[in-house]
Amino acid sequence: MHSTVVLEAVGYSPSRMLPHVLALSPTELVEHATASGVPLRIEQARRILVDAWAHPGRAPSRETVGARTRAAVASLLRHERVAIVERAVDPGDGFMKYLLRAADGAEFEAVRIPLHRPGRFTVCLSSQVGCAMRCDFCATGRLGLTRNLEAAEILSSFLAIRDEAPGRVTGAVFQGQGEPLHNYDEVIRAAERLRDPCGGSISGDAITISTVGLVPQIRRFTAARLPFRLIVSMTTTDLQARARLLPVASRFALEDLADAIRGYQASRGGRVTIAWVLIAGTNTSAREVERLGELFAGVPIIVNLIDVNDARDGGYARADDIERGRLLDRLAAAGIPFIRRYSGGAARHAACGMLAARRVDVGPAVPTEPG
Numbered sequence: 353m354h355s356t357v358v359l360e361a362v363g364y365s366p367s368r369m370l371p372h373v374l375a376l377s378p379t380e381l382v383e384h385a386t387a388s389g390v391p392l393r394i395e396q397a398r399r400i401l402v403d404a405w406a407h408p409g410r411a412p413s414r415e416t417v418g419a420r421t422r423a424a425v426a427s428l429l430r431h432e433r434v435a436i437v438e439r440a441v442d443p444g445d446g447f448m449k450y451l452l453r454a455a456d457g458a459e460f461e462a463v464r465i466p467l468h469r470p471g472r473f474t475v476c477l478s479s480q481v482g483c484a485m486r487c488d489f490c491a492t493g494r495l496g497l498t499r500n501l502e503a504a505e506i507l508s509s510f511l512a513i514r515d516e517a518p519g520r521v522t523g524a525v526f527q528g529q530g531e532p533l534h535n536y537d538e539v540i541r542a543a544e545r546l547r548d549p550c551g552g553s554i555s556g557d558a559i560t561i562s563t564v565g566l567v568p569q570i571r572r573f574t575a576a577r578l579p580f581r582l583i584v585s586m587t588t589t590d591l592q593a594r595a596r597l598l599p600v601a602s603r604f605a606l607e608d609l610a611d612a613i614r615g616y617q618a619s620r621g622g623r624v625t626i627a628w629v630l631i632a633g634t635n636t637s638a639r640e641v642e643r644l645g646e647l648f649a650g651v652p653i654i655v656n657l658i659d660v661n662d663a664r665d666g667g668y669a670r671a672d673d674i675e676r677g678r679l680l681d682r683l684a685a686a687g688i689p690f691i692r693r694y695s696g697g698a699a700r701h702a703a704c705g706m707l708a709a710r711r712v713d714v715g716p717a718v719p720t721e722p723g
């Protein structure tokens with residue numbers, strides 16, 4: 353696959369000899385320190401990690417462990433942070449978009465998203481520098497893949513944003529640049545550390561991982577019985593349109609994708625969120641809704657409608673109120689619940705058409721007025 357070739361050609365190898373403190377669990381830290389000749393108890397490891405998450409970029413402090421152990425453990429780990437290069441707030445919605453820079457100079461983005469509850473935020477995280485999925489409506493997809501992000505880089509981006517948020521960050525969504533399941537191991541490691549009480553202390557239910565629809569990775573995710581939520585981007589059920597809009601994802605048969613989603617739902621329960629990037633004149637027809645109903649007959653889903661966010665002149669346009677309203681009515685008539693989400697940061701040209709979004713309109717099987 354094209355993406356594999358790119359990864360091998362430009363894969364980033366920072367000082368791999370040392371693990372980054374943010375990427376380790378307490379048990380892993382004990383094992384790493386002990387194997388390196390520094391005996392460490394699990395409670396000491398927990399204190400070191402809590403301290404590292406409270407003060408990212410700093411070596412273990414005096415309070416966590418004794419001075420000799422502290423220095424020895426510090427020398428066994430990396431502690432570097434990603435740097436904030438630029439911030440841009442959208443005055444209309446309060447989304448704060450960040451440009452971040454990793455140690456090798458690679459730049460990527462993340463977005464702080466205000467939740468409905470005042471003083472609460474979630475962070476939309478990138479999983480890769482660029483993306484290999486080449487979704488045609490997405491600015492990141494047109495850039496191609498530069499490299500995967502390490503779990504520690506993802507977590508450092510989260511902490512950079514958390515630490516200057518004017519309130520509490522209570523969630524994370526892997527829905528920024530990159531296809532999270534194309535960087536499966538590092539993304540899952542990052543999600544696990546976000547959930548760890550010695551790490552981000554975020555509920556697994558508040559950690560969402562999106563995918564453009566990589567069937568083997570969805571099955572792997574399901575088999576691992578992970579506590580995180582999965583959102584699958586479908587966008588269209590028309591095979592020709594899929595080949596154009598989602599060229600990599602379209603290599604998987606729709607029936608296989610639906611089967612993988614059915615397996616995920618069966619293992620977890622609840623509704624599966626199906627993301628639908630709404631594009632004028634492209635994926636709003638009655639036939640789309642009909643096929644969606646057929647594919648997911650008997651599977652509880654909720655369709656998450658996101659307006660396309662294409663910065664390219666003459667590219668894909670957002671559906672107007674009338675066209676969007678027709679689609680919502682069709683979904684309602686078919687008994688398919690939907691959420692219309694606001695694709696934030698448009699004024700700042702948020703790069704990914706799937707960028708995280710906040711709920712503006714919930715319409716489970718209820719006709720919705722256009723607009």
Ligand code: SF4
Nearest residue numbers: 483485487490493530
């Ligand atoms: S929409 Fe998401 S998966 Fe598709 S190219 Fe953009 S970043 Fe990659």
